[in-house]
């Protein structure tokens with residue numbers, strides 16, 4: 001029978017972390033494709049690419065030290081993940097010209113926020 005622990009960490013915790021990673025990366029990469037198809041069906045492929053490009057806001061992690069910390073909630077920590085920035089992303093939803101970018105950015109924040117909830121409650 002396999003051990004319930006690996007390196008002293010209960011296996012169910014390790015498996016939850018893997019599930020969190022899957023949700024995080026599919027949330028940032030695949031689900032925008034689905035949203036693009038649902039909301040912008042006529043040009044869903046370019047909408048998907050634009051939404052993927054909104055991941056550029058994660059460049060603000062380069063300002064942080066350490067750059068990556070799996071136990072840190074990015075919302076309100078990084079400048080492009082601040083409530084001010086989120087307000088700007090919400091405004092982008094209003095005009096049809098900026099809406100795809102706005103949807104990509106707001107959805108990016110939602111996925112990052114899910115991570116924060118995950119860290120807090122699981």
Ligand SMILES: [Zn+2]
Nearest residue numbers: 058074108112
């Ligand atoms: Zn992010």
